[in-house]
Amino acid sequence: MNNSMVVIVLSLDKPWNLEEELLYWTSLLEEHIKTLQIDERDLAKMRQNVVDLFSSYKSPENKDEKEEEKKNKEEEDEVILPVPEGALVNNLGIPIMVVLSKVDCMSVLQKENDFSEEHFEYIQWHLRKSCLSFGAGLLYCSPRENSNTRLLLDYMSHVFYNLKLKTEPQVIDRDAIFVPIGWDNLSKISLVSEGFVQFSQLKPFAEQIAPLPDIRQKRVMKGEDDQLFLTRMQAVLVEKQKSGSPATTHKVLEGEAKGSTKTPPPADGVLANFFNSLLTKKPGSGPTSPNHSPSPPPTQGTLVPPKKALAPQLSAPQQREEHEKKALASTRSNPEAPEEKPEAQKEKPAAVKTTTKLAAAPAAAPAAVGREKSPTKTPSKMPVKKAGAAAATGMKKPAPKRGLPQPRK
Numbered sequence: 001m002n003n004s005m006v007v008i009v010l011s012l013d014k015p016w017n018l019e020e021e022l023l024y025w026t027s028l029l030e031e032h033i034k035t036l037q038i039d040e041r042d043l044a045k046m047r048q049n050v051v052d053l054f055s056s057y058k059s060p061e062n063k064d065e066k067e068e069e070k071k072n073k074e075e076e077d078e079v080i081l082p083v084p085e086g087a088l089v090n091n092l093g094i095p096i097m098v099v100l101s102k103v104d105c106m107s108v109l110q111k112e113n114d115f116s117e118e119h120f121e122y123i124q125w126h127l128r129k130s131c132l133s134f135g136a137g138l139l140y141c142s143p144r145e146n147s148n149t150r151l152l153l154d155y156m157s158h159v160f161y162n163l164k165l166k167t168e169p170q171v172i173d174r175d176a177i178f179v180p181i182g183w184d185n186l187s188k189i190s191l192v193s194e195g196f197v198q199f200s201q202l203k204p205f206a207e208q209i210a211p212l213p214d215i216r217q218k219r220v221m222k223g224e225d226d227q228l229f230l231t232r233m234q235a236v237l238v239e240k241q242k243s244g245s246p247a248t249t250h251k252v253l254e255g256e257a258k259g260s261t262k263t264p265p266p267a268d269g270v271l272a273n274f275f276n277s278l279l280t281k282k283p284g285s286g287p288t289s290p291n292h293s294p295s296p297p298p299t300q301g302t303l304v305p306p307k308k309a310l311a312p313q314l315s316a317p318q319q320r321e322e323h324e325k326k327a328l329a330s331t332r333s334n335p336e337a338p339e340e341k342p343e344a345q346k347e348k349p350a351a352v353k354t355t356t357k358l359a360a361a362p363a364a365a366p367a368a369v370g371r372e373k374s375p376t377k378t379p380s381k382m383p384v385k386k387a388g389a390a391a392a393t394g395m396k397k398p399a400p401k402r403g404l405p406q407p408r409k
Helices: 015-033 042-054 064-078 101-110 117-134 149-161 186-193 224-245 245-258 266-279 318-335 343-348 347-358 366-371 387-392
Strands: 008-013 096-100 137-140
Touching: 015 117, 042 318, 096 117, 096 149, 117 137, 117 186, 137 149, 343 347
Parallel strands: 008 096, 096 137
Antiparallel strands: none
């Protein structure tokens, strides 16, 4: 314990917890020293060493080597000054260094918690006053920005090995505060509190440095007990039944039975019937409504049936037969009109003789021919002239055949 030093590290990201954390660690350190059961004589020597360290501090100065030698000779005959007022009130017998880390959060506190320069000055004033009561030093550092981290190592080497410290105390720059052990006193600390307007020295630290209410914090919703919820819902349902909701349903049913009132079916019932019809639809039946969903596209390897044509396509013999039926119907309605021959039959030259004989037949012949359908009847390539056309060209119309003379008795 004689060759040791305690470093208490605090964080500035939550400055409202600084006082609580500092008191926690100092009280824990005091209890730990008591558990060590150190002899009273040894504990008194440890406390005297802390007093000597506090009183023997002198700020570094840049002088020549000769002047330093003269100064060292004078220091031997010098008397140690007494401890200033308010210092080492709680002497634990071990050197303490308080390190305030994350000083780079000052800009964040200014934006999110509306901190001002006076807030940081009040924090500095309170920490320096607390450190003075324990005889501790104070150092602001930022590992992220690599600020004063090397200075902490140099100061610990100065305390342990009595090496020369070249860095002077710093209390002006707000994020680079350095107060070595033995430098501070109440008069220097009071200089910081002279500019206080918003803060008071008599009020506690926790009341003046407090966090703002976090609006973004999610509200914690506590769930209700199941039995309480069910009993409350049961009471609500009973009240609704008493209010007349069942009576309205009875009135609607009575009106439908009498036929006096007809209530339109609700939209939910129509949708239910529609979906029920889709579920009960047979696989072979078509769509039940115009809004039916299209069939899914066929997958690879499945046979797709051909699309149905709008009108059935007939073969050549069927077309010929249909055309002949139309021609036969036209000859029955108008016996004198010639029959229309299909174009497909014009390509058969073998039927020329039969058509010429029919043309030379008497006028009653076309009607007879029209009644009896001949399968070998084919028109010639040359169109048959009408009876009127033959008379116009001067050809004599063949006289109808007379009946055979009867034999004489």
